[in-house]
Structure formats: structure tokens, C-alpha cells
Amino acid sequence: QVLLSESGGGLVQAGGSLKLSCAASTSNFVRYNLAWFRQGPGQEREFVAAIRSGATYYSDVAKGRFTISRDIAKKMLYLQMNSLNSEDTAVYFCAADSTNIVSTLRQPETWDYWGQGTQVIVSP
Numbered sequence: 001q002v003l004l005s006e007s008g009g010g011l012v013q014a015g016g017s018l019k020l021s022c023a024a025s026t027s028n029f030v031r032y033n034l035a036w037f038r039q040g041p042g043q044e045r046e047f048v049a050a051i052r053s054g055a056t057y058y059s060d061v062a063k064g065r066f067t068i069s070r071d072i073a074k075k076m077l078y079l080q081m082n083s084l085n086s087e088d089t090a091v092y093f094c095a096a097d098s099t100n101i102v103s104t105l106r107q108p109e110t111w112d113y114w115g116q117g118t119q120v121i122v123s124p
Helices: none
Strands: 002-009 011-012 020-027 031-039 046-052 056-060 065-071 074-079 090-097 118-123
Touching: 011 031, 011 074, 011 090, 020 090, 031 065, 031 074, 046 065, 046 074, 056 065, 074 090
Parallel strands: 011 118
Antiparallel strands: 002 020, 020 074, 031 046, 031 090, 046 056, 065 074, 090 118
């Protein structure tokens, strides 16, 4: 069982940066796969980035702009977002699970635990 709570969302101008945080409540933090998903207005929830077995994975839109990281001691997951644009406007969710594989990381339905989400709005 994992409880997740996102924070750090807000309003930012296009071209700006924002860092999201996700606090995890679990005694086995290091054993979980971790990810960030987002859901824009009228859109499906989509994959952004993930960490599995120490390796990182990114969606095409995130590569080169976003960086996913974790602090094991603090049980925190982060998403550093740079060069933001209007298409990045969405509710961002952190997720966790213990059995995901590389080929299914990008599928929301394969993740077991979700946070409440934090809103990110990128203004022109």
C-alpha cells in the first residue's frame, strides 16, 4: 500500500520552469516503480516519465525538457520541467506500482497507486 501526494503545481509562463514533488508513504519506497502522468483539458491521461529499477524513461514530449528523479531517503519523487509550453498545461499525477515492466510503463492502467494530482497551467 502506497499513499502518494503531489505538490508544486501552479501558473508559469511559457518558456519557464517548474518542479513538481510527490511524497510517498511506504516502507518499501526503493522497491517501487515510480512515474508521472498528466491529463490535459479534454485529453486522456498520458505518460510523462518513469523510474524502474533505477533506469529512467520518458515520453517523446518530455525528452530533453523534463527530468524525473527520486530521493530515497526522503521518499520523494520529483519532476523538473523546463521550457514549458501551453501543451504542458494539465493535471500532473504521480504513480507507483511494484510489478510493472518496461513495455507497459506508458499505460496508466498498469499502475496501482495514484496521487490526487497537481495542476500546472502554462500561460502565453
